[in-house]
Amino acid sequence: MIEVDITKRIKTYRGWEDLRVKTQFEMGKITRITGPSGIGKTTLLKIIAGLITPEVGTIKFNGDTWFDGEKKFSKKIQDRKVGFVFQDYALFPNMTAEAHLAYGSNDENYINELLHLGEMENFRQHLPHQLSGGQQQRLAILRALSTKPVLLLMDESFSALDKELKVKLMEKLHDLFLVQGTTVLVVTHHDEVFYSSSALFSLEN
């Protein structure tokens, strides 16, 4: 179980508000996180990844404490072994598609497997600015997978893909998650994202 019980003061269009989340996510499963814009979905993912520190609370991953506000303990981002697909992709402009994956993995076979999964074999030597929006988004997903994370955090990661490609990619990703035992949290506004194979967590006011 991922046990999250945190409070974080965040700035919304209405001013400063408390983001309070108390929930559990099942291990080895996909959970969709939905909710209105600006409610703090991205912040929640970043808190779990360790990129944002909450004011109070605890986060436990399979019994391992990742954050404890009382003890002022926060496990290093690098040690959490998460993969993060950023909404703005955050691709490295100086690296080719292949270099992005090699930055996370030394396993050439696995890199090739990922490029094949994302249908990016023909773009391995392309820099991000030479790729289309959909290709960039796929590369962002593949890069996050390159480290074989135990937890994959996806922030609106299918928004730039056409329907056919989206369905195909989700099927392949689902198979990979099963093989690697990856726990996945997906922030999405779209119902069709992992609809049949996922649990739902709705962030409300």
Next chain:
Amino acid sequence: MDFEPIYLSLKLALITTVILLLIGIPVAYWLSGKSTMAKIILEALITMPLVLPPSVLGFYLLLAFSPNNGFGKWLHEHLNLQLVFSFEGLVLASIIYSLPFMISPVKSAFGHLPKTLAQASYTMGKSRWQTFIYVLLPNIKASVYTAAVLTFAHTLGEFGVVLMIGGNIPGVTKVASIAIYDAVETMDYHAANQYAFILFAITFAIVLAVFIFNKKAVKNPFE
């Protein structure tokens, strides 16, 4: 024509640029992070050479480097080093004088990189150092080149600070800009013209190279 002043100027500019690259890039990176009062004060101090008359800076450095006062006295007594009227003193003064030319563009470039770039690298298990070397630094390359060239050109053209700290010792502190002044003082317009033309040509070539490089460089992918 004595080429020693030109050689000294180029040597001073090169040494200053290399040292400032080593000091300036980490400082600029640190300054580009979360703003604190200490950082604001330090940045204001670093920017002072841009607005202060060189003679003011030169005067204070002269006092600081003097073997009769605090820092200069300590250096003289403990390391037997005299910075006033020496090439080493010129290098230190040039580093201080050219600090903003190195730090400002590099800091600005770091500040313009999206925060998610470093975050993506951290989530891939990479340390701050690895992230700096493999992700951040390569993506501000153009700004580092520009800053280095500006620092070089600016050091080449120094006059006030150099005159105050180094004086006019042939082969030691008599750089090209001082040689021009010296030649004019002695009414040797021919020599002044030669030095001035060479300085003009070198500086123009450097500035032109920056413009050509920036024109050819790939547009900042984040713009």
